Amino acid sequence: MQMQLLIDRIRKDGIVKDGDVLKVDAFLNHQIDVGLLEEIGKEIRRQFDGKKVTKILTIEASGIAIACIAARYFNCPVLFAKKTKTLNIAGDVYTAEVYSFTHQKMNRIIVSKSFLHADDSVLIIDDFLANGKAIIGLSELVSQAGAELVGAVSVIEKGFQGGGDRIREMGIDLHSLAIVESMDPEKGLIFREEEGIH
Ligand code: G4P
DSSP: OBOHHHHHHHHHHOEEETTTEEEOIIIIISSOOHHHHHHHHHHHHHHTTTOOOSEEEEETTTHHHHHHHHHHHHTOOEEEEEEEOOSSOOSSEEEEEEEETTTTEEEEEEEEGGGOOTTOEEEEEEEEESSSHHHHHHHHHHHHHTOEEEEEEEEEEEGGGSHHHHHHHTTOOEEESOEEEEEETTTEEEEOSSSOBO
16 A cells, blocks of 8 residues: 655655656655654554564665664564675575666675574565565565565555566565656656555
8 A cells, every 4th residue: 555645755855867766865765754754664564454573674774764663663673684795604694695776786685594583474674666676585585584474565666667566476465655657857756546545
């Protein structure tokens, strides 16, 4: 379910750049509007009402702030996957490879086995969903641990890049709080209409 407050904020302060990039540095990715994040956190809790969540999993860097505020409404810890270029990984970790189309590079993401267990019920939260590789990589870490994947949240999904549809086809319960269907520096932003807006 999309979130009207967030859509209004993206329309007001988001900047559409060439190359299909949406800058939300004014409130999400650089300067952070904590009050807005609180509303986002409440909305995520509402959308997963009644679901048991023992851990919120995200990826550094921009996912961390959102995950931390959402975690206050779930009363659970946040675990953030670290990005590393090192192939010789020290210690006991779960690991997955995540290719970034936006940055054209491969990242290895890791979490320590100490913090993700088979009895965890995990909610994945990330800021942007483009090609879906970050959420898919995070879901691989959850399955390596033998934990339950409750679902995934992206604050802003770029619907035209197809990652969200791929994740839904995988059977992951994906909730995107704003889905951009198309964007153009001249014509502006169009949000997906068939998804409900709250
Ligand atoms: P994917 O995970 O869905 O496959 O996406 P992709 O690799 O293409 O995105 C890589 C990075 O670019 C991610 O951040 C993602 O949040 C960000 N990103 C993708 N599209 C946009 C966009 O239109 N606007 C903005 N502002 N960011 C976008 P990252 O570099 O991996 O992490 P971070 O350190 O910035 O959090």
